[in-house]
Amino acid sequence: VTALRAISVAEFFSKNRHLLGFDAPQRALVTAVKEAVDNALDACEDAGILPEIAVEVRETGDDVFRVAVEDNGPGIVVDEVARIFAKLLYGSKFHQLRQSRGQQGIGISAAGLYAQLTTGKPMRIVTRTGRESDAWELLVSIDTSHDRPDVHEKKKRDWDVEHGTRVELELEGRWNEGPGSVLRYLQLTALTNPHASLRLTAPDGTSHVFERTTSVLPLSPVAIRPHPRGVELGRLIAMLKDTEQKHLAGFLHAEFSRIGRITALRVIDRAGRGLTARSYPRRVAKRQAAALHRALGHVRVQAPRSDCIAPLGEKSILASLREHVAAQHYFATCRPPAVYRGNPFAVEVGVAYGPSRDASRDLTLPDREDPVLVLRFANRVPLVFQSGACAITRAIVHTNWRGYGLAQAKGALPAGPAVILVHIASVWVPYTSESKQAIAHYPELAHEIELALRDIGRQLRARVLRDDRVLLERKRRAHIQTYLPHVSAAIGSILHQSPKEEAETLRLLRSALERPSA
Numbered sequence: 261v262t263a264l265r266a267i268s269v270a271e272f273f274s275k276n277r278h279l280l281g282f283d284a285p286q287r288a289l290v291t292a293v294k295e296a297v298d299n300a301l302d303a304c305e306d307a308g309i310l311p312e313i314a315v316e317v318r319e320t321g322d323d324v325f326r327v328a329v330e331d332n333g334p335g336i337v338v339d340e341v342a343r344i345f346a347k348l349l350y351g352s353k354f355h356q357l358r359q360s361r362g363q364q365g366i367g368i369s370a371a372g373l374y375a376q377l378t379t380g381k382p383m384r385i386v387t388r389t390g391r392e393s394d395a396w397e398l399l400v401s402i403d404t405s406h407d408r409p410d411v412h413e414k415k416k417r418d419w420d421v422e423h424g425t426r427v428e429l430e431l432e433g434r435w436n437e438g439p440g441s442v443l444r445y446l447q448l449t450a451l452t453n454p455h456a457s458l459r460l461t462a463p464d465g466t467s468h469v470f471e472r473t474t475s476v477l478p479l480s481p482v483a484i485r486p487h488p489r490g491v492e493l494g495r496l497i498a499m500l501k502d503t504e505q506k507h508l509a510g511f512l513h514a515e516f517s518r519i520g521r522i523t524a525l526r527v528i529d530r531a532g533r534g535l536t537a538r539s540y541p542r543r544v545a546k547r548q549a550a551a552l553h554r555a556l557g558h559v560r561v562q563a564p565r566s567d568c569i570a571p572l573g574e575k576s577i578l579a580s581l582r583e584h585v586a587a588q589h590y591f592a593t594c595r596p597p598a599v600y601r602g603n604p605f606a607v608e609v610g611v612a613y614g615p616s617r618d619a620s621r622d623l624t625l626p627d628r629e630d631p632v633l634v635l636r637f638a639n640r641v642p643l644v645f646q647s648g649a650c651a652i653t654r655a656i657v658h659t660n661w662r663g664y665g666l667a668q669a670k671g672a673l674p675a676g677p678a679v680i681l682v683h684i685a686s687v688w689v690p691y692t693s694e695s696k697q698a699i700a701h702y703p704e705l706a707h708e709i710e711l712a713l714r715d716i717g718r719q720l721r722a723r724v725l726r727d728d729r730v731l732l733e734r735k736r737r738a739h740i741q742t743y744l745p746h747v748s749a750a751i752g753s754i755l756h757q758s759p760k761e762e763a764e765t766l767r768l769l770r771s772a773l774e775r776p777s778a
């Protein structure tokens with residue numbers, strides 16, 4: 261008989277590292293940088309610090325790179341370092357319904373796990389929490405079979421940084437500079453994070469700097485309780501078990517958002533099955549919990565509050581597009597917050613349109629026959645891989661762009677000199693996998709994306725049509741211009757005009773053509 265054995269999370273992910281975004285060397289390098297930078301940005305914003313982040317990538321061997329990401333964030337308490345970096349599914353964001361870049365508690369430890377699998381080297385962490393505290397340096401790796409951190413070294417050291425964290429790891433990867441590269445990821449991060457200063461030192465020693473263009477931090481989103489519309493029965497049962505509340509009415513009021521005392525009583529009343537306001541939550545039976553769950557789905561409750569999400573806003577989208585994309589016209593639109601499965605979210609779209617000769621920006625528009633450039637973002641994080649699997653791409657393909665003045669083959673992206681930016685801000689982004697690169701197809705989400713695209717499409721059409729009319733008019737006039745000398749010569753010979761009179765006819769005809777048409 262084959263022996264049965266439990267499998268540790270770390271063992272599982274060592275065999276399934278593609279689920280974490282570490283399937284190809286080029287992608288692995290981008291993912292490692294992304295996990296560290298996302299964390300750095302989250303940490304800085306939570307602490308109210310304007311982020312300053314330095315990324316260094318050095319080639320240390322054939323297809324082996326040493327990646328270092330240093331931030332000026334609040335630093336990490338030394339006792340937490342080993343678990344944060346060398347234990348999968350350990351974090352501060354998973355149990356909170358609040359907009360942040362990270363959510364699963366697996367990102368940076370997954371990068372460490374991949375580094376250790378491909379080069380055998382542990383991660384090096386340097387961190388300091390303030391001027392009064394010591395700076396610490398740790399070397400950690402994951403003990404995969406037991407799913408726990410191995411600390412190889414832990415020492416105090418000198419560090420001329422007041423507070424912050426530096427993460428270093430060595431991994432197998434591949435460097436390039438096209439789409440789906442570290443540089444592109446940072447360019448796009450700068451686009452949706454104008455309050456951050458980012459610096460990249462590439463393997464060849466060149467550096468790329470993205471200075472912040474604003475010193476205003478995004479509004480800090482507040483954490484919310486689950487909205488009753490979204491909860492599933494299993495989650496309700498778990499919440500009933502975990503609560504500190506002694507009475508059912510207090511439980512509903514305290515553990516959910518948007519349930520006041522009166523709504524709580526209504527829910528309990530509707531549930532029936534012997535439940536009362538004073539029932540003890542932990543003793544609610546399965547059958548009663550099911551009734552409570554049904555009642556929660558029926559009683560009217562307000563939509564979730566929207567200050568738990570921090571969208572970019574139209575002004576910021578327009579400013580960022582102007583900063584990073586050379587184009588003639590810029591548009592933006594933001595949808596009001598909506599809800600999927602109890603989670604608030606908001607969709608925003610921006611478009612840069614029309615070729616421009618300005619070559620000083622990071623991103624250039626595609627040619628007239630090529631597909632538009634789609635930029636996808638979730639909670640300000642650029643999504644650079646798995647575009648085909650993403651609800652954003654699908655919504656763009658499903659939109660009829662011919663109606664808005666862009667060419668489009670059936671089932672394809674529209675074509676033309678345009679960039680379409682879509683940002684989804686949510687307390688919980690439904691990614692299709694742990695690699696956090698594509699957004700799942702929730703109907704409510706898809707619907708909101710489509711509405712935003714249609715709105716931007718209408719703005720675009722007005723502009724494209726105007727441009728087309730101007731172009732047509734110009735062509736028409738040029739065409740007539742070429743015949744005018746012949747026309748005036750013919751008139752001259754019919755009317756036996758002198759050369760002077762003929763020249764006067766030509767002048768009159770020209771000025772008639774120049775007059776704007778009605």
Ligand SMILES: Nc1ncnc2c1ncn2[C@@H]1O[C@H](COP(=O)(O)OP(=O)(O)OP(=O)(O)O)[C@@H](O)[C@H]1O
Binds near residue numbers: 300333351425
């Ligand atoms: N640079 C940093 N400064 C301060 N705290 C950090 C830093 N990096 C990570 N942390 C802390 O470590 C935790 C774990 O990070 P990790 O990337 O593994 O998960 P996460 O960011 O919570 O979620 P995700 O898996 O989606 O990235 C974070 O929740 C955060 O509390």
Ligand SMILES: [Mg+2]
Binds near residue numbers: 295298299368
């Ligand atoms: Mg993270």
